[in-house]
Amino acid sequence: GRTSRYVFVSVEKHPLAADDLVRAHAAGPLPDLAARLVERWPPLTTGLHTLSFEAGRVELLLGLGDARALLRELVLQADALYLDGFAPQRNPDLWDEWLLKSLSRLSVPGTTAATWSIHRPMRRALTSLGFETGLAPGFASKPEMTVARFAPRHTPQRPAGREPLAPGAKRAVIVGAGLAGAACALALSRAGLACTVIDALPGPAQASSGNPAGLFHGTVNPDDGPHARFNRAAALATQALLDELGVPHQQGLLRLETRLAPAQMQQAPGYVQPLSAAEASARAGAALGHPAWFYPGGGAVDPAVYAQAMLGASGATLRPDSAVAGLREVAGGWQLLDAGGQPIDDAALVVLAGGHDQLPLLNGCSDLAADLVVQRGQLTHLAKAPWQPGLPVAGDGYVIADGHGGAWCGATAQDGDADPALREADQADNLQRYARLAGLGEPPRAPLAGRVAWRLVAPDRLPLIGGLAAPGPQAAQLRLQPRRPGLLVCTAFGSRGITWAALAGRLVATMALGAPRPLEAELLDAVDPLRFALRRQRRAGG
Ligand SMILES: Cc1cc2nc3c(=O)[nH]c(=O)nc-3n(C[C@H](O)[C@H](O)[C@H](O)COP(=O)(O)OP(=O)(O)OC[C@H]3O[C@@H](n4cnc5c(N)ncnc54)[C@H](O)[C@@H]3O)c2cc1C
Numbered sequence: 432g433r434t435s436r437y438v439f440v441s442v443e444k445h446p447l448a449a450d451d452l453v454r455a456h457a458a459g460p461l462p463d464l465a466a467r468l469v470e471r472w473p474p475l476t477t478g479l480h481t482l483s484f485e486a487g488r489v490e491l492l493l494g495l496g497d498a499r500a501l502l503r504e505l506v507l508q509a510d511a512l513y514l515d516g517f518a519p520q521r522n523p524d525l526w527d528e529w530l531l532k533s534l535s536r537l538s539v540p541g542t543t544a545a546t547w548s549i550h551r552p553m554r555r556a557l558t559s560l561g562f563e564t565g566l567a568p569g570f571a572s573k574p575e576m577t578v579a580r581f582a583p584r585h586t587p588q589r590p591a592g593r594e595p596l597a598p599g600a601k602r603a604v605i606v607g608a609g610l611a612g613a614a615c616a617l618a619l620s621r622a623g624l625a626c627t628v629i630d631a632l633p634g635p636a637q638a639s640s641g642n643p644a645g646l647f648h649g650t651v652n653p654d655d656g657p658h659a660r661f662n663r664a665a666a667l668a669t670q671a672l673l674d675e676l677g678v679p680h681q682q683g684l685l686r687l688e689t690r691l692a693p694a695q696m697q698q699a700p701g702y703v704q705p706l707s708a709a710e711a712s713a714r715a716g717a718a719l720g721h722p723a724w725f726y727p728g729g730g731a732v733d734p735a736v737y738a739q740a741m742l743g744a745s746g747a748t749l750r751p752d753s754a755v756a757g758l759r760e761v762a763g764g765w766q767l768l769d770a771g772g773q774p775i776d777d778a779a780l781v782v783l784a785g786g787h788d789q790l791p792l793l794n795g796c797s798d799l800a801a802d803l804v805v806q807r808g809q810l811t812h813l814a815k816a817p818w819q820p821g822l823p824v825a826g827d828g829y830v831i832a833d834g835h836g837g838a839w840c841g842a843t844a845q846d847g848d849a850d851p852a853l854r855e856a857d858q859a860d861n862l863q864r865y866a867r868l869a870g871l872g873e874p875p876r877a878p879l880a881g882r883v884a885w886r887l888v889a890p891d892r893l894p895l896i897g898g899l900a901a902p903g904p905q906a907a908q909l910r911l912q913p914r915r916p917g918l919l920v921c922t923a924f925g926s927r928g929i930t931w932a933a934l935a936g937r938l939v940a941t942m943a944l945g946a947p948r949p950l951e952a953e954l955l956d957a958v959d960p961l962r963f964a965l966r967r968q969r970r971a972g973g
Pocket residue numbers: 606607608609610611612629630631632635636637638639640641642644645646647734753754755756784785786787788789790792807808809810841842843883884885886922923924925926927928929930931
């Protein structure tokens with residue numbers, strides 16, 4: 432049917448490079464499909480990659496890395512498993528009980544398993560894990576193959592914190608028509624839900640996401656910890672979605688490297704390229720003074736245009752000029768209330784994606800706001816810029832050419848500052864940054880111009896994406912923490928809303944419906960809205 436979706440999950444330690452993929456399919460029977468696969472083929476970085484086809488109805492979730500580590504990190508319930516590792520005798524790691532146990536963890540009663548192999552120890556292990564195992568006619572030269580069905584004597588308890596929050600929902604209401612809300616609307620509508628997006632303002636993307644331009648990019652970090660992995664996964668999702676939706680953007684970006692010498696700059700394959708100061712300067716058209724990372728998949732975009740493109744593609748109904756002042760739990764969902772306590776709307780699934788303006792609403796249903804900071808930021812517009820970089824450049828601050836002889840540069844950051852007016856002092860700071868990046872002795876002079884907006888920032892500089900705690904005692908692990916049904920938050924996008932929105936929306940949709948999560952379990956925990964409460968509890972408990 433229209434809403435049926437198909438997710439194919441594949442784990443691969445030695446993925447083909449794009450060129451090899453082209454060669455492998457050159458004489459294949461499906462040239463059109465192969466070309467589309469090649470078109471979406473990601474940089475071969477460790478972790479999960481979502482390749483989206485047919486407007487999101489078909490997805491390839493590609494896990495690059497060691498199966499033994501990755502299978503443990505997958506959060507999904509499989510309908511069918513297929514083991515296609517090389518010979519068990521030569522490759523025992525892919526067939527042993529430990530690995531098969533990771534697969535059984537992804538199974539529900541009725542999940543099928545199949546493999547070309549009839550290796551006896553493997554079949555015994557499947558049986559001991561609760562699979563009914565048999566033999567069937569094999570393919571090609573194999574007379575027999577193994578088929579199995581998960582029929583455990585005791586159905587294993589699923590972690591409460593990973594349960595779908597609105598499994599049967601047909602409709603969602605999303606609070607906030609900025610980048611966060613637009614991305615949620617797109618992902619949820621692609622999952623088959625009818626979406627309404629409510630905003631207090633007269634149109635979409637008029638608060639923080641109304642900035643005229645901004646950067647998107649991952650980050651590189653030698654230890655490749657949660658921040659680097661989340662930012663990279665998110666930036667890859669953004670790049671793919673901008674291309675898919677045809678959103679105009681500047682492709683490619685330079686980030687200056689001020690700590691490492693060029694010889695120390697190790698590249699992640701296909702993802703970033705280290706450039707010497709001379710090479711970077713040539714691309715940027717200015718004397719940059721530092722080596723830089725070239726991010727082929729990063730760039731700059733007008734966030735409002737991007738948000739509107741997501742909303743347009745979602746087909747969501749936009750309900751402007753409607754401030755949501757409260758929520759009330761009702762049978763089968765939530766009611767959204769106006770300031771007078773009158774219902775505005777109701778739905779089985781409500782997503783709170785309202786950025787910093789939403790804090791009062793968040794306060795009404797959680798204690799999350801206590802951990803968040805609202806930060807004022809001012810961007811500067813130089814109508815006539817002495818330097819318009821050939822591609823966006825980020826370092827201490829950033830510069831983006833505006834395409835009309837000018838440039839945007841920024842940005843300032845002041846916590847807890849509610850002043851909406853442009854300030855000369857902030858503009859002077861931005862022009863100083865511009866001058867330093869451009870290698871100019873003196874900052875340029877320019878009339879006061881730009882935009883002020885606010886960032887909602889979590890203390891660990893990661894977003895809040897997930898469910899709120901159900902009443903009752905707090906669990907000792909996020910994955911075990913029961914959540915309030917039908918309610919998700921998607922917020923605290925800090926200074927990375929453009930980079931994070933696409934992945935965040937997808938996370939919200941998969942958490943609501945119980946679909947395969949596009950991120951590893953460790954990263955789901957890293958963005959869990961309840962992480963601060965858990966850390967507090969741990970500190971209190973010693
Ligand atoms: C100066 C500056 C520069 C930045 N540069 C970059 C950059 O280069 N790259 C990047 O990725 N990010 C950048 N950011 C951050 C980025 O702008 C934000 O992360 C992003 O816009 C946040 O999107 P959002 O949808 O969460 O919030 P918003 O865009 O603020 O949208 C929230 C919406 O929810 C609505 N709303 C809130 N509460 C309610 C309610 N109760 N009822 C109804 N509606 C409600 C609001 O009206 C608003 O329209 C920058 C931010 C600033 C301030």
